[in-house]
Amino acid sequence: MIQLTNVSKIYPNGARALVDITINIGKGEFVFLVGPSGAGKSTLIRLLYREEAPTRGQVVINNKNLVRLKDREVPYHRRNIGVIFQDFKLLPNKTVLENVAFALEVIGVSRREVQRRSREATEMVGLAEKEKSFSHQLSGGEQQRVCVARAIVNNPALLIADEPTGNLDHDTAWGIMDLLKSINKLGTTVIMATHAREIVNKMQKRVIAIESGRMVRDEEKGVYGNYA
Amino acid sequence: MLNTLRYILRETFNSVKRNPWLSMASILTVMVSLVILGFSTFFLINASNLAKTFESELEIAVFLQKNMTVQQIKDLQAKIEQLPGVASVLFISQDQALVEISQILGGDQSNIIADLGGTNPLPDKFTVKVIEAQDVPNVAGQLALPGVNKVRYGQEFIEQLLKFTEWLRWVGIVVIIAFAVASIVLISINIKMNVFSRRREIQIMKLVGASNSFIRWPFFTEGMILGLIGGGLAAIIVGFAYQWLVLYIQATVAFLPVVHNNLIFWQVITGLFLSGMAIGAIGSAISLRKFLQV
Structure with a gap:
């Protein structure tokens, strides 16, 4: 489903964020992306939803080569990808339900469909009772769950999570992980960048480690490693 | 399609509500420049009519x-x-x-x-x-x-009159262009500030897969509506003022020929209205050209 071939990313200031990375990820996999801060995890993730283009190499998702993607095709590519952000990226002037619905509204889904599907997603993350709350009235974990609901409301084939448990306490973090696990069971590919050693070690999933922009490890049922 | 339309209108309205003063300033600038445009147009129409009348009596x-x-x-x-x-x-x-x-x-x-x-x-x-x-x-x-x-x-008289109307036409054109540029700039500042205050929202929209045109349209319609309101106000002001002026001149200086032609009148008024919309559209198009490269 995802093929990165000899991908390098060098920023205009000369920083080498990624060096010659080759990764294959199949449909329905659950992959952890680990490594010290600044190793290039976020850059890798940004390549997947085409916020950045690689300097060299190919990025192919669902048989679409993102390097050759035209600017006006980018939005359509993103509609197949749900992204969970560490800083949530919720709109403060919208309610929980409206935030979730937003992802459907912007792609022109009919009003009834928007209502039905955003309710479904909100229920799935367990926030049905708070659907009318604004994000500042929610705890960190609840905000992260809104973000998850927004990422999955589209039924994306690929779910990308950039440190989704970074700001959360132990129990809440596991709540999010349970959500991701169940979404993964429904067939969605999940890629998660994380610093959460305990989670990675317990989940027993594929682990890809990046250090200074290079891939140093790729193991099935891997462990976190020696990073801070 | 209908969903998108509804969304665009709602966003346009919200955005005007969020920046009432800037919106007002944009409307007023468009209005002032179009009022000047309107009066100049009527003045020129009358001046050339006057010249023609004198010529025919030559x-x-x-x-x-x-x-x-x-x-x-x-x-x-x-x-x-x-x-x-x-x-x-x-x-x-x-x-x-x-x-x-x-x-x-x-x-x-x-x-x-x-x-x-x-x-x-x-x-x-x-x-x-x-x-x-x-x-x-x-x-x-x-x-x-x-x-x-x-x-x-009456050679000298006719030549002077024609020279004067020619000069007037140029002054009018320069003033109108200056004001049109000012209104375009103000509208584009308005749009830019709006875009800036909503950059987070726009970023999220882009990340969840909104197309550029979907993001752009509300700003575009906002510019057009601000321009349209300005143009409409100008049309009302110029329309009533001119009607009043015609009656006044006919009552006081009856020998002065005034153009009182319904077709021309409505052409000018409609022209003002549409120019307002055009100015608004151009202003927002200018400010939207670059910012969407997220």
């Missing part, structure tokens, strides 16, 4: 030498009538001319002759009318025939 006065016989005068008249471009030739003898003058001056004919020293100083003349006003100088040039003393027509 006649060439051909003063004859003294002591010509009746036959010589008749021959001369026949010659002039045959010149190309001449519409009519009217002979006015010196006696008739005196009657005309005394009518204008309102005195007694014999008194005037007495005042002038007992003789009538006025020459015989032809009043020549031409078919086309612009032929006047041309025809006048051909009238230097034997027996003709002087040829006179």
